[in-house]
Amino acid sequence: MVLAEETYTLDGKKIVLRSARPDDAQMLIDYLKTVTSETRFLMSEPDEIEYTKEEEEQFINKHNEAKDALLLLAFVDGEYAGTASFEGKAGTRRASHRAGIGIALFQKYTGFGLGRLMMNRLLAELKKLPFEQAELTVSGANKRAYHLYESLGFQECGRIPNADKYDDGTYDDKIEMVLRLCEER
Ligand SMILES: CC(C)(COP(=O)(O)OP(=O)(O)OC[C@H]1O[C@@H](n2cnc3c(N)ncnc32)[C@H](O)[C@@H]1OP(=O)(O)O)[C@@H](O)C(=O)NCCC(=O)NCCS
Numbered sequence: 607m608v609l610a611e612e613t614y615t616l617d618g619k620k621i622v623l624r625s626a627r628p629d630d631a632q633m634l635i636d637y638l639k640t641v642t643s644e645t646r647f648l649m650s651e652p653d654e655i656e657y658t659k660e661e662e663e664q665f666i667n668k669h670n671e672a673k674d675a676l677l678l679l680a681f682v683d684g685e686y687a688g689t690a691s692f693e694g695k696a697g698t699r700r701a702s703h704r705a706g707i708g709i710a711l712f713q714k715y716t717g718f719g720l721g722r723l724m725m726n727r728l729l730a731e732l733k734k735l736p737f738e739q740a741e742l743t744v745s746g747a748n749k750r751a752y753h754l755y756e757s758l759g760f761q762e763c764g765r766i767p768n769a770d771k772y773d774d775g776t777y778d779d780k781i782e783m784v785l786r787l788c789e790e791r
Pocket residue numbers: 645647648688709710711712715716717718719720721722723743744745748749750751753754757
């Protein structure tokens with residue numbers, strides 16, 4: 607799905623939210639490399655980001671064309687600040703009531719409410735769709751993200767101990783969180 611441009615003011619800054627466009631592809635690849643180097647809480651190490659521009663364009667188009675997916679970009683005072691997304695847990699009818707959520711901001715744009723704004727925006731769109739639950743995974747040490755998700759109603763429902771082993775030999779758990787959407791409609 608495609609979300610038309612929306613404008614907000616947050617902490618005195620102008621926020622623009624809009625769906626990704628195919629010509630954002632290179633910007634999104636560069637962003638993934640940067641955000642994965644800024645925090646240990648995302649899906650991989652930066653040298654594991656190997657998407658081509660064509661693959662990223664396909665990824666963007668797939669989200670825009672699907673009825674059950676959204677790739678939402680945020681701009682703060684005109685600068686790209688990060689992405690939040692949801693997509694249906696594809697594959698089988700049995701999983702079609704579940705949506706997966708992801709979000710990552712550049713560090714310089716964290717901590718002033720943008721994550722909450724984007725999550726609320728995603729959840730508002732999700733609630734218009736036939737999804738019954740929103741799901742996400744968060745690292746055990748990611749206290750900020752955990753707090754944000756919990757405050758939005760997500761509940762911890764499982765934990766994989768030592769799910770991530772970092773290059774320095776340390777580990778972190780992965781926590782599964784679920785928000786029931788039917789009860790909130
Ligand atoms: C996680 C992330 C999306 C949160 O967005 P954000 O804009 O920084 O967060 P917000 O400012 O909207 O809200 C953060 C909340 O966490 C709280 N918080 C901040 N640091 C915290 C900490 N160490 N422990 C507990 N709560 C904390 C804030 O007080 C705020 O809560 P409040 O609104 O109740 O006061 C963002 O920081 C980010 O992208 N981080 C890097 C990538 C990442 O971790 N992605 C999530 C992967 S699951």
